[in-house]
Amino acid sequence: MATHAKERKILFMGFRSVGKSSLIIQFVENQFVDNYEPTIENTFQKTFKSGGQDFNLQVVDTAGQDEYSIMPQSYFMNINGYVIVYSVNSEKSFKVAQNVYDKLRDMKGELGVPVILVGNKKDLRMERVISFEEGKKMADSWKAPFLEASAKENPVHSVREVFEKIIHVITTQENGGVQNKSSCVLS
Numbered sequence: 001m002a003t004h005a006k007e008r009k010i011l012f013m014g015f016r017s018v019g020k021s022s023l024i025i026q027f028v029e030n031q032f033v034d035n036y037e038p039t040i041e042n043t044f045q046k047t048f049k050s051g052g053q054d055f056n057l058q059v060v061d062t063a064g065q066d067e068y069s070i071m072p073q074s075y076f077m078n079i080n081g082y083v084i085v086y087s088v089n090s091e092k093s094f095k096v097a098q099n100v101y102d103k104l105r106d107m108k109g110e111l112g113v114p115v116i117l118v119g120n121k122k123d124l125r126m127e128r129v130i131s132f133e134e135g136k137k138m139a140d141s142w143k144a145p146f147l148e149a150s151a152k153e154n155p156v157h158s159v160r161e162v163f164e165k166i167i168h169v170i171t172t173q174e175n176g177g178v179q180n181k182s183s184c185v186l187s
């Protein structure tokens with residue numbers, strides 16, 4: 001049975017150069033961008049099917065934040081879900097991830113933040129400074145899903161997982177926090 005595509009807007013946040021644009025461009029255009037160009041702000045569109053439901057996604061790629069960034073109002077209006085990204089080779093980006101979450105939490109308050117945490121660049125094995133366990137622990141403290149990803153190595157799997165997870169969080173929150181089994185496509 002055909003159902004209408006649901007419009008949802010997702011915001012990517014995190015420190016500079018962690019791979020926000022790369023993950024999004026992999027998702028939207030299936031390609032890896034090797035050169036680094038700082039983002040100002042960009043919005044991408046992509047249709048995506050998850051749990052039998054079509055989604056019309058608007059994905060906003062923000063300029064990288066740091067601990068001093070002030071979040072504009074537009075980060076809080078009409079946003080359905082947040083993807084906070086750090087890179088596993090950067091201690092600083094891990095700290096900024098917590099910082100970004102704290103600011104979102106302050107703004108969103110009691111309702112909770114529909115968020116996932118992504119440790120990107122897991123292909124950089126020799127340069128890793130943040131373990132999987134540390135990432136998981138931070139996400140657990142937010143009661144949020146966690147995954148590690150790479151926009152470079154096996155990216156199709158990574159980006160699919162990122163978007164499956166954030167859509168799952170959004171859907172769960174829209175259903176009043178109750179896990180909807182029929183839309184639960186994650187193992």
Ligand SMILES: Nc1nc2c(ncn2[C@@H]2O[C@H](COP(=O)(O)OP(=O)(O)OP(=O)(O)O)[C@@H](O)[C@H]2O)c(=O)[nH]1
Binds near residue numbers: 016017034063065122
């Ligand atoms: N090895 C590796 N490099 C990556 C990965 N993802 C991104 N990069 C590289 O990291 C650099 C920064 O990537 P961007 O996607 O521009 O990072 P960003 O978070 O959007 O950066 P801002 O626009 O400054 O916020 C680029 O040179 C990418 O090629 C990854 O998974 N693995």
